[in-house]
Amino acid sequence: MLPFKLVYSDDYYLPIGRHVFPAEKYKRIHDRLLASGIAAPSDFVAPRPATDEDVLLVHTPEYVYKLKTGSLSAREELELEVPYSPELARAFWLAAGGSVLAADHALIDGVAINIGGGFHHAFPDHGEGFCMLNDVAIAIRCMQRDKKIRKAMTVDCDVHQGNGTAAIFSGAGLGTRPRSSHAEDVFTISLHQLSNYPAHKPASSLDLNLPDGMGDADYLACLGDALSMGLEKFEPELICYIAGADPYRDDQLGGLSLTIEGLKQRDALVFQTAKTRGVPVMVTLAGGYAAKVEDTVTIHFNTVVAAKAVSSGQS
Numbered sequence: 001m002l003p004f005k006l007v008y009s010d011d012y013y014l015p016i017g018r019h020v021f022p023a024e025k026y027k028r029i030h031d032r033l034l035a036s037g038i039a040a041p042s043d044f045v046a047p048r049p050a051t052d053e054d055v056l057l058v059h060t061p062e063y064v065y066k067l068k069t070g071s072l073s074a075r076e077e078l079e080l081e082v083p084y085s086p087e088l089a090r091a092f093w094l095a096a097g098g099s100v101l102a103a104d105h106a107l108i109d110g111v112a113i114n115i116g117g118g119f120h121h122a123f124p125d126h127g128e129g130f131c132m133l134n135d136v137a138i139a140i141r142c143m144q145r146d147k148k149i150r151k152a153m154t155v156d157c158d159v160h161q162g163n164g165t166a167a168i169f170s171g172a173g174l175g176t177r178p179r180s181s182h183a184e185d186v187f188t189i190s191l192h193q194l195s196n197y198p199a200h201k202p203a204s205s206l207d208l209n210l211p212d213g214m215g216d217a218d219y220l221a222c223l224g225d226a227l228s229m230g231l232e233k234f235e236p237e238l239i240c241y242i243a244g245a246d247p248y249r250d251d252q253l254g255g256l257s258l259t260i261e262g263l264k265q266r267d268a269l270v271f272q273t274a275k276t277r278g279v280p281v282m283v284t285l286a287g288g289y290a291a292k293v294e295d296t297v298t299i300h301f302n303t304v305v306a307a308k309a310v311s312s313g314q315s
């Protein structure tokens with residue numbers, strides 16, 4: 001049995017047909033966690049869809065209305081890069097509910113992992129890059145609304161910059177004046193490949209623009225620096241770790257060169273740093289487009305293994 005909860009539903013599956021996004025990965029990770037004995041059925045908790053009230057803490061009423069009524073324009077659907085359907089909208093509402101539940105459990109147990117979510121390219125008024133709702137931002141705003149936390153930090157290690165998250169929280173920037181009333185309550189860190197999607201990268205509180213082909217050692221050094229810098233400036237009561245599998249060297253949409261082992265060390269570094277500082281961590285999975293889907297599944301599976309090792313003091 002794990003010392004923390006895994007949030008999962010079979011309904012995380014995204015009905016998008018043949019697509020570079022491997023929508024079946026969630027179930028495969030779940031099945032592998034059970035088959036390997038890393039997790040037991042009792043470690044899993046099932047999410048409920050986020051309420052519209054929760055979603056509206058981040059997204060505009062106009063955008064939510066379009067999603068509920070299927071009235072996105074052709075251009076908006078193109079930008080989303082996944083085909084709209086009411087079923088797809090329901091899956092995103094469920095993923096957002098999963099991240100809210102994971103945040104809740106992280107505050108109780110110190111760690112919780114949503115075997116889904118991480119849709120960091122969703123903006124308040126539109127979706128893009130396979131992301132309809134920004135589940136992480138919704139979870140943070142729910143925790144703040146319910147007075148469970150005041151301050152949160154996002155640590156986005158997907159290979160693509162967290163543009164939606166950065167825009168939502170209007171990164172205060174290190175040493176610069178906050179640009180919004182909320183800017184001081186969420187600190188956003190993004191480590192990403194510079195020459196990759198999105199072309200326009202709104203400023204996070206701390207952006208690390210990484211060169212093409214960066215490998216394990218350099219990446220881990222950058223991540224360590226980013227965590228130290230961020231945690232020196234800001235004392236979050238919750239870290240939202242966006243554990244993208246796409247910095248992997250065989251990723252079809254990524255241009256960094258991390259190995260599977262390096263990605264596991266990345267996860268361990270985040271968990272260990274948070275544990276040392278006594279900050280709870282909520283995890284979401286985000287992207288992963290390895291040429292072999294099995295590799296993406298392994299990288300996400302390893303995130304749970306790393307969390308388990310750090311939580312039980314084995315690393």
Ligand SMILES: [Zn+2]
Binds near residue numbers: 158160
């Ligand atoms: Zn990505």
